[in-house]
Structure formats: C-alpha cells, structure tokens
Amino acid sequence: MAYSDKVIEHYQNPHNVGSFGSSKEVQARKDIGVGIVGAPECGDVMQLHIQVSDAGVIQDAKFKCFGCGSAIASSSLATEWIKGKTVDQALAIKNTEIVEELSLPPVKIHCSVLAEDSIRAAIEDWKKKNGHATAVDTHAAHAR
Amino acid sequence: MNKTRPLYLDNAATTRCDPRVVEVMLPYLTEAYGNSGSRNHAFGWEAEEAVEKARDQAAALIGANAKEIIFTSGATESNNLAIKGAAHMYAKAPEGQTGRGHIITALHEHKAVLDPCKRLQKEGFDVTYLQPPADGVITVDMVAKEIRPDTILVSIMWANNEIGTINEVPAIGKLCHDKEIIFHSDGTQWVGKMPTDVERDNIDLLSWSGHKMYGPKGVGALYVRRRKPRVRLEAIVDGGGQERGMRSGTLNISGIAGFGKACELCQHEMQSEGERLLKFRNRLETELAKAIEVTQVNGNASKRVPNITNISFGFVEGESLLMGIKDIACSSGSACTSASLEPSYVLKSLGVGDELAHSSLRLSMSRWTTDKEIDYTIASITKAVLHLRKMSPLYDLYKEGVDISKIQWQTH
Numbered sequence: 391m392a393y394s395d396k397v398i399e400h401y402q403n404p405h406n407v408g409s410f411g412s413s414k415e416v417q418a419r420k421d422i423g424v425g426i427v428g429a430p431e432c433g434d435v436m437q438l439h440i441q442v443s444d445a446g447v448i449q450d451a452k453f454k455c456f457g458c459g460s461a462i463a464s465s466s467l468a469t470e471w472i473k474g475k476t477v478d479q480a481l482a483i484k485n486t487e488i489v490e491e492l493s494l495p496p497v498k499i500h501c502s503v504l505a506e507d508s509i510r511a512a513i514e515d516w517k518k519k520n521g522h523a524t525a526v527d528t529h530a531a532h533a534r
Numbered sequence: 535m536n537k538t539r540p541l542y543l544d545n546a547a548t549t550r551c552d553p554r555v556v557e558v559m560l561p562y563l564t565e566a567y568g569n570s571g572s573r574n575h576a577f578g579w580e581a582e583e584a585v586e587k588a589r590d591q592a593a594a595l596i597g598a599n600a601k602e603i604i605f606t607s608g609a610t611e612s613n614n615l616a617i618k619g620a621a622h623m624y625a626k627a628p629e630g631q632t633g634r635g636h637i638i639t640a641l642h643e644h645k646a647v648l649d650p651c652k653r654l655q656k657e658g659f660d661v662t663y664l665q666p667p668a669d670g671v672i673t674v675d676m677v678a679k680e681i682r683p684d685t686i687l688v689s690i691m692w693a694n695n696e697i698g699t700i701n702e703v704p705a706i707g708k709l710c711h712d713k714e715i716i717f718h719s720d721g722t723q724w725v726g727k728m729p730t731d732v733e734r735d736n737i738d739l740l741s742w743s744g745h746k747m748y749g750p751k752g753v754g755a756l757y758v759r760r761r762k763p764r765v766r767l768e769a770i771v772d773g774g775g776q777e778r779g780m781r782s783g784t785l786n787i788s789g790i791a792g793f794g795k796a797c798e799l800c801q802h803e804m805q806s807e808g809e810r811l812l813k814f815r816n817r818l819e820t821e822l823a824k825a826i827e828v829t830q831v832n833g834n835a836s837k838r839v840p841n842i843t844n845i846s847f848g849f850v851e852g853e854s855l856l857m858g859i860k861d862i863a864c865s866s867g868s869a870c871t872s873a874s875l876e877p878s879y880v881l882k883s884l885g886v887g888d889e890l891a892h893s894s895l896r897l898s899m900s901r902w903t904t905d906k907e908i909d910y911t912i913a914s915i916t917k918a919v920l921h922l923r924k925m926s927p928l929y930d931l932y933k934e935g936v937d938i939s940k941i942q943w944q945t946h
Contacts, residue, residue: 433851
C-alpha cells in the first residue's frame with residue numbers, strides 16, 4: 391500500500407510522542423485527561439494524554455500508538471490539532487477531517503475514527519475528574 | 535547495496551528466476567516454438583524433447599519416475615488437481631449425495647489446499663481440519679486419531695509457507711499406505727530446498743511450483759504415483775488429453791524447460807545452499823533476540839526449513855514495522871497487510887495470540903542472500919522496532935509490569 395507523504399512524515403517524525411507519566415501517575419492528576427482506545431488483538435491501540443487548564447483549554451497533548459503507519463499519523467495529527475483548543479472545540483474535530491488531511495484510503499478510515507475516539511475519551515476522563523457533566527454516550531454524538 | 539530497489543527477503547512468496555534457468559528457456563520462445571503435441575515435424579519433436587528432459591529433471595529431484603510427473607501451471611493447480619481429482623475418483627457415493635468420503639487436512643495449510651477442501655465439503659465430502667499445536671508441527675499421531683473407515687485422502691503440507699515448520703510427512707505417508715488412504719503433500723516450500731524421495735517418504739501425490747525454487751512463474755508439477763498404489767485422478771481441465779489426460783492444454787514449453795533446469799540446479803545446490811541459509815537464519819534469530827527484548831520465533835525451533843523465519847516483536851504492529859524497514863522487502867502477519875483486516879490465520883491457528891500475530895515479520899532468504907544483507911537487516915529491524923517501541927503504549931504498560939492480556943480493552 392502506498393502511503394501519502396503526510397503519513398510518512400508523521401511516521402518518521404511523529405509529533406508529541408510521550409505521556410505525562412505512568413498510568414498511575416496520570417490517574418492521580420486532575421489536570422490530565424487520559425484516553426486509551428482500541429485493542430491489541432485488533433492491531434490498534436491509541437493512548438492520548440491531554441493537559442487541560444481550569445478554563446478548559448488543552449495546553450498540551452501527548453500520544454502513544456500501537457498500530458499501522460496511518461494510525462500513528464492520525465494520532466500525531468490529532469495532538470497537533472487539539473493543542474490550544476478548548477475541550478469543546480476539540481470535541482468538534484471529525485474523523486473525516488483527519489482522513490482528508492492525511493489522504494487516508496478507505497481501508498484506513500478506522501484509524502481516523504480511533505483518533506477521534508481517543509480525543510473524546512481523554513476529554514471525558516478530564517471532565518469526570520473535574521466534576522463536569524459528561525456526555526451520556528460519546529459515540530452517539532458522531533456519525534461513523 | 536542497490537539504492538533504487540529494496541533488498542529482497544520475501545523468497546517464500548516468490549524467488550528470482552535464476553539466469554541459468556532463463557538461458558534454457560529463451561530458445562523455446564524464439565526459434566524452437568513448436569507444440570510438443572505436433573508429432574509429425576521437427577518443431578514438435580524439439581519441443582517434446584525439451585519437455586521430456588524437464589520431466590526427467592523434475593522426477594530426479596524427488597526420486598520419482600518421469601512418467602509420474604504431470605506439468606501444471608503451479609502448485610495451486612497441482613493442489614486442486616490432487617485434492618479434487620482424488621476425491622472425485624475415490625468418492626464413496628455419487629454426486630449429489632452426502633457421505634462421499636472423508637478427508638483430513640490441517641488448519642494452517644495454504645489456501646490452495648483449504649479452499650478445494652471447502653468446495654468438496656459442499657459437494658458431500660467430510661473434511662477434518664487438524665488443529666496444529668503451538669509449535670505448528672503436524673505429527674503422525676494427530677492424523678492417526680482422525681482416520682475413519684471412510685477416509686479417502688489425507689493432505690498435509692511438507693513445510694509451512696508462513697513459519698517454515700516441517701510436518702511429519704514420511705510417517706504420515708507410511709500410516710496412509712498402511713491404511714490404504716491416498717496421501718497428498720503440498721511440497722511448495724520443501725521441494726528443491728530439502729532432500730525428497732517419494733519412495734522413502736511414502737508420498738502418493740506431491741505438488742510444487744517453479745517460482746519458489748528459482749524457476750519461472752506459471753509452471754509447476756504434480757507427482758502422481760503409478761505403482762504401489764497406482765493413483766488415479768479425475769481431471770479438472772479437459773481437452774486435448776495432454777499429460778496422460780490429467781491436464782489437457784498445450785504445454786508451456788519454455789516454462790517447463792526452465793522448471794526442469796531449476797529442479798536440476800536445486801538438486802545439485804540444495805545441500806551447500808541449505809547450510810548457508812541455515813547460518814543466516816540462525817544469525818538473524820539470535821542477533822535480533824539479543825538486540826530486542828520480547829521477541830519470539832514462531833513455530834518449532836528445530837523442525838523448520840532453513841530459508842524461512844517468522845519472528846514476532848512484542849508491542850510493535852507489523853505494518854508500521856514494515857514501513858520502518860521499507861528498504862527490505864518482506865512480509866508481515868499483521869492484519870493491515872492483508873485485505874481482510876484479519877491477522878495471519880496460520881499464526882492464529884497456532885494460538886500465537888492476535889497481538890503477537892499483528893507483530894510478526896516473515897523473512898525468507900534465497901540463493902543470492904549475502905552476509906552483508908543479513909547484517910543490514912538486523913540493524914534496520916532493530917532500529918525500527920526501537921523507534922516504534924518509543925511510541926508504543928503497550929511497551930509502557932509492559933515496562934510498568936502490567937499484564938496486557940488482563941486489561942479490558944475497548945474493542946470497536
């Protein structure tokens with residue numbers, strides 16, 4: 391399969407790789423939201439850590455990804471896009487925008503869905519920790 | 535190293551055609567273009583001579599008589615002809631009925647064996663698919679347990695195409711002969727690489743392909759035993775009655791001439807080549823295991839052909855690993871490299887676990903593989919795995935001491 395130049399660039403030089411600490415450490419921090427989506431047996435696991443200000447602005451984001459090049463590129467791009475955005479703005483990001491930006495072929499659309507899911511899961515986690523109202527069903531809110 | 539093209543370690547998929555083979559083929563495309571079926575002129579005789587020479591060469595490679603060699607388009611056709619042809623010939627009930635006979639094969643066989651078996655199931659035959667053990671080796675005992683009074687055919691490959699493991703073929707053949715059951719083996723990854731003797735090894739039907747052994751694509755052979763027992767097959771392709779009526783169609787003279795030459799070369803070179811490839815394989819496996827923690831060689835450690843290794847690198851997904859070593863042509867058991875999004879059914883059947891199946895690479899070497907290429911491959915894979923582990927959340931969890939298999943993943 392031929393990859394777009396953007397996917398290759400993200401694969402070789404991924405943006406914002408890392409975490410804000412071990413799973414126990416980030417669990418204890420109220421300013422950090424953690425999203426882990428996917429499963430090893432499906433060949434994709436994305437982990438997104440976001441650091442959010444009291445005002446609800448995503449100040450920093452870090453990702454880790456077990457997955458194909460498109461999954462790595464999707465999560466790398468997602469961290470770029472959400473940095474500096476409010477959580478509401480970040481929730482408005484659609485997987486189709488990621489597909490477009492990275493020119494993902496149809497067989498790789500699930501990678502972009504996973505990236506969108508990881509953003510939602512991380513924000514959800516941050517909201518829960520901070521006593522904000524959370525969406526009843528994050529999945530119902532967006533069309534696949 | 536060639537800068538423009540990747541180095542090639544996908545020889546279990548196909549090999550380069552040996553230049554000595556090409557040389558033999560060329561005249562049959564240009565001057566000697568006759569049809570071996572033309573018995574009344576020199577063009578036909580020339581072609582027939584080429585075919586009979588190739589038949590001798592193919593027979594010599596496997597210890598058969600030349601009359602027992604049927605030329606086909608490749609191992610897929612040979613497998614189809616052997617399995618469907620034998621099932622139809624030895625069926626215990628006519629078409630349209632059930633209980634037409636029992637066939638034994640294994641779950642990690644090539645699709646060119648599994649799919650003909652599935653078709654036969656629809657036609658009223660029963661098929662038992664043996665579950666391979668974790669080391670991938672099908673033993674004679676596993677086959678013996680499944681034999682029934684109505685078993686007509688056993689089809690067990692000699693060496694597996696994804697992991698290179700060697701099944702207990704001579705013993706399974708002996709069992710089948712004792713029980714008067716036809717025994718077929720898909721020898722695609724075996725013949726030409728390892729010593730083969732259809733008499734000693736108790737084979738009734740043996741498939742193999744030219745392009746896996748430095749011959750041309752589009753040509754293969756099926757060995758069909760002529761005595762003790764005489765095996766008969768119902769043809770799939772009907773027509774001019776070529777190849778003793780078992781495979782009609784004008785023969786692919788240049789391809790067959792090349793196939794014969796490839797067989798001859800393999801017969802002479804397999805021993806020294808095998809020793810060299812085994813050293814390469816061992817070096818790949820030991821040095822990668824030394825450089826990278828949590829690696830696993832899939833399949834039995836010793837019962838494997840020397841040219842194939844299949845290694846899982848934990849916490850790293852196969853397709854992304856291929857991207858990291860894009861100047862090395864090889865394959866992965868990862869879902870993403872197949873159209874189905876399913877990881878390798880071969881590794882799954884061994885119980886390797888989907889996660890490690892996603893993390894696997896198959897490296898397969900050839901006559902032309904060099905020491906330098908092995909060095910380069912070890913260095914490239916190590917670099918790519920370490921790059922990917924830096925971004926692997928699973929590697930972090932492993933380092934934290936978390937058992938990944940115990941986590942409740944949010945599957946989607």
